[in-house]
Amino acid sequence: MSDRKTAWRTWQCMTCGFIYDEAEGLPDEGIEPGTRWEDIPGDWICPLCGTPKGDFEMIEI
Amino acid sequence: MIPQEIAQTIIDPKAYADGARVDDAFARLRKDMPFAQAHPEGFDPFWVVTKHADILAVERQNELFHNGDRATTLTPIEVDRKVREMMGGSPHLVRSLVQMDNPDHFAYRKLTQSWFMPQNLKKLEARIREIAKGFIDRMADMGGNCDFARDVAFLYPLHVIMEVLGVPESDEPRMLKLTQELFGSADPDLNRNRAEIADADAALAQIGATVGEFIEYFNAMTEDRRACPRDDLASVIANGQIGDQPLGHLEAMSYYIIAATAGHDTTSNTTAGGLWALAENPGEFAKLKSDASLIPSYLEESIRWVTPVKHFMRSAAADTEMHGQKIAKGDWMMLSYPSGNRDEDVFEDPFAFRVDRSPNKHVAFGYGAHVCLGQHLGRMEMRILWEELLPRLEALELAGAPKRMEANFVCGPKSVPISYRMH
Numbered sequence: 001m002s003d004r005k006t007a008w009r010t011w012q013c014m015t016c017g018f019i020y021d022e023a024e025g026l027p028d029e030g031i032e033p034g035t036r037w038e039d040i041p042g043d044w045i046c047p048l049c050g051t052p053k054g055d056f057e058m059i060e061i
Numbered sequence: 062m063i064p065q066e067i068a069q070t071i072i073d074p075k076a077y078a079d080g081a082r083v084d085d086a087f088a089r090l091r092k093d094m095p096f097a098q099a100h101p102e103g104f105d106p107f108w109v110v111t112k113h114a115d116i117l118a119v120e121r122q123n124e125l126f127h128n129g130d131r132a133t134t135l136t137p138i139e140v141d142r143k144v145r146e147m148m149g150g151s152p153h154l155v156r157s158l159v160q161m162d163n164p165d166h167f168a169y170r171k172l173t174q175s176w177f178m179p180q181n182l183k184k185l186e187a188r189i190r191e192i193a194k195g196f197i198d199r200m201a202d203m204g205g206n207c208d209f210a211r212d213v214a215f216l217y218p219l220h221v222i223m224e225v226l227g228v229p230e231s232d233e234p235r236m237l238k239l240t241q242e243l244f245g246s247a248d249p250d251l252n253r254n255r256a257e258i259a260d261a262d263a264a265l266a267q268i269g270a271t272v273g274e275f276i277e278y279f280n281a282m283t284e285d286r287r288a289c290p291r292d293d294l295a296s297v298i299a300n301g302q303i304g305d306q307p308l309g310h311l312e313a314m315s316y317y318i319i320a321a322t323a324g325h326d327t328t329s330n331t332t333a334g335g336l337w338a339l340a341e342n343p344g345e346f347a348k349l350k351s352d353a354s355l356i357p358s359y360l361e362e363s364i365r366w367v368t369p370v371k372h373f374m375r376s377a378a379a380d381t382e383m384h385g386q387k388i389a390k391g392d393w394m395m396l397s398y399p400s401g402n403r404d405e406d407v408f409e410d411p412f413a414f415r416v417d418r419s420p421n422k423h424v425a426f427g428y429g430a431h432v433c434l435g436q437h438l439g440r441m442e443m444r445i446l447w448e449e450l451l452p453r454l455e456a457l458e459l460a461g462a463p464k465r466m467e468a469n470f471v472c473g474p475k476s477v478p479i480s481y482r483m484h
Contacts, residue, residue, distance in 0.1 A: 016432045017178045028420070049432040050121040059180070 011056040016049035068099035074247035074467040087400035096384040103137045107393035113404040120429035126375040129162045139261035157315035172301045179437045193446045201483045210477040214333035222324040227293030240322040242271040248467035279317040327369040328439040330473025335363030337477045338414045340459045349416045359416040365423035368399045456482040
């Protein structure tokens with residue numbers, strides 16, 4: 001298994017800058033730590049500004 | 062329909078200066094008629110959106126609730142008519158991101174979006190800390206008494222944004238004056254003529270003259286940055302392209318104006334109001350002094366507490382319904398951010414200032430596609446100021462009655478006299 005396959009990734013809302021970190025999840029929103037981006041429902045929206053999931057981009061931190 | 066007395070209060074600049082009057086009016090509306098129409102004298106009727114959840118719902122649906130079709134701030138009928146005469150039918154004197162809908166909004170926002178993202182702003186942190194320390198040293202030299210609004214809060218975010226924009230320090234007093242004329246146009250202490258506004262002609266003449274002065278200034282800056290681009294925001298605007306064309310002239314001027322006004326005044330208001338709240342709440346000050354890890358939550362609470370942007374207007378792009386009320390295409394709506402941020406259904410004990418409030422999902426920056434572009438810069442400036450000031454601030458109290466600006470759009474304290482002890 002490669003590191004690339006297991007490494008946690010981060011995604012950023014392109015409207016407000018909110019960051020979703022797969023390692024941390026969003027427990028307040030019912031998303032457990034370790035939840036992969038792909039496993040977040042398609043109708044999920046940015047908790048800070050309401051931007052749809054499709055308008056997030058993967059970023060390096 | 063909202064009772065006339067409340068309708069008049071929620072547009073009255075003097076009620077916002079009073080604070081309690083406008084808080085009481087919105088508390089009554091949230092309780093008895095959270096989504097109803099106001100018919101204040103001299104204004105077209107508008108729906109008043111008072112609840113946190115409804116503000117989010119309207120802002121999220123930016124294809125249904127437009128910014129560009131009608132005035133984006135409370136504008137009397139007579140002023141609206143004159144603006145449209147001047148602007149070839151448009152209800153806007155300027156055309157910034159605030160007045161745009163898609164596709165223009167997306168294209169114009171994208172131009173500077175990445176610049177305002179946290180990862181880019183990190184490169185400014187050391188310089189902003191240096192600026193903050195300079196203001197704090199100056200405060201220490203004042204001998205224990207100052208007007209925190211005028212001596213620190215108005216000047217620090219002004220200096221940061223002007224440096225970022227590329228405006229020389231010698232022009233900062235002029236930029237502050239023009240900003241206060243624009244946002245304080247109803248305040249006789251701050252407006253261009255330093256007088257009560259007599260009528261729509263007088264109001265528009267003052268605002269038009271201020272906008273004209275801004276445009277003259279930034280026209281020269283555009284020419285300069287096109288000839289000699291620098292590493293500043295003005296160069297991004299001057300040389301930016303939408304598609305394969307330069308920004309429109311009005312749009313470019315409006316970009317500068319919003320950066321040079323909202324880019325500091327909102328942060329100044331929040332900074333001044335945040336310290337005012339600490340001085341009024343010694344228990345909260347002590348709590349914050351004893352635990353620096355509370356700075357981020359104190360910061361969010363001060364933003365909620367002050368909510369410097371009091372409203373934006375939207376208009377319906379199609380017939381729709383909210384709260385069982387029929388909203389017709391073209392209807393005007395007032396999103397009241399201070400009301401959303403005191404919503405009893407969202408905030409426990411909303412009229413209490415708590416440095417450790419959590420959660421604190423305020424709507425002071427708006428929501429949706431139009432959420433404040435500069436929110437991360439504003440937060441960073443305030444975090445750095447408090448990180449540097451609080452460890453040195455040993456005692457703090459009010460040294461007189463603070464005063465708020467008379468305005469109903471962007472406003473906050475105009476004077477916060479304090480006495481303090483620092484090392």
